[in-house]
């Protein structure tokens with residue numbers, strides 16, 4: 417018997433904007449409604465901290481150590497088909513890395529070989545309102561371009577973390593988002609809290625499978641290709657590929673700059689002092705805009721998961737299943753990995 421294609425939703429949005437927070441809500445809502453969701457999680461680092469948070473019960477495919485839109489893109493179709501074969505889910509949620517260009521993922525999911533098996537229903541982009549404001553003030557750079565791309569491709573937009581921004585600034589960011597994307601509904605959220613039904617409603621004009629409207633929206637706003645392949649190890653170079661761009665003049669900086677989104681993964685050799693850790697995190701360079709990890713502190717018996725996004729540090733007690741090492745990943749642009757490693761090593765010195 418021929419089966420209907422499995423609905424797929426893509427969660428996009430820059431690093432630390434709130435994608436996993438939304439994913440957790442979505443999974444809870446789907447399971448509460450008696451549905452069987454599955455997840456594809458993609459991380460730049462080698463460890464899937466967000467997956468650890470979700471627990472063992474979630475049907476999940478992990479794509480680690482690379483960006484779904486470039487270095488590990490070829491594997492996406494295989495992972496989707498494997499999930500469908502093994503679990504027969506009612507829906508699949510894909511959480512991309514925050515450095516991913518959604519257009520590349522749309523291409524992979526809407527590949528002709530996938531059309532009978534999956535239907536890309538919506539692209540939900542989560543935006544950190546304060547972080548967007550920071551970049552909008554700079555008005556240039558590959559991160560700015562990527563944010564613009566993620567917003568312009570969206571079929572629904574969550575303007576998140578509005579608790580951290582004055583009302584007038586939030587309004588200003590909403591207007592900017594509207595300028596970049598003229599058709600997606602925009603919801604202001606805190607903690608990505610939204611009625612999940614709003615994300616699953618059929619999009620006007622059907623699914624994203626016919627994504628000419630998405631591409632058109634993206635053309636209106638300028639560059640559509642700013643995420644390239646891996647340079648080496650964990651350096652993700654935002655390099656422009658001429659073959660994909662119809663208008664080279666969209667990329668005047670290309671010949672001169674190569675912006676980097678890079679990840680540094682650190683495995684701890686033992687417990688560290690919590691106060692020194694918090695002091696070190698408070699002094700991280702601006703180039704490190706995202707970090708997460710699992711730690712053991714010398715002054716408490718519990719283990720902790722930490723989340724750091726744009727100067728905000730959250731710590732929560734966890735009890736990971738199985739053997740999980742103490743490890744952290746730091747993501748950003750142009751930061752000094754060697755200095756960071758020395759600073760982290762100093763936390764273990766007596």
Ligand SMILES: Nc1nc2c(ncn2[C@@H]2O[C@H](COP(=O)(O)OP(=O)(O)OP(=O)(O)O)[C@@H](O)[C@H]2O)c(=O)[nH]1
Nearest residue numbers: 431432433434435436437514577606607723725730
């Ligand atoms: N103040 C505030 N913090 C938030 C909000 N939403 C999420 N956070 C916090 O922001 C941090 C990052 O959230 P995540 O959901 O992990 O972000 P993400 O987009 O999945 O991050 P990456 O997977 O690294 O790209 C976490 O510490 C969240 O608790 C919000 O609306 N307000």
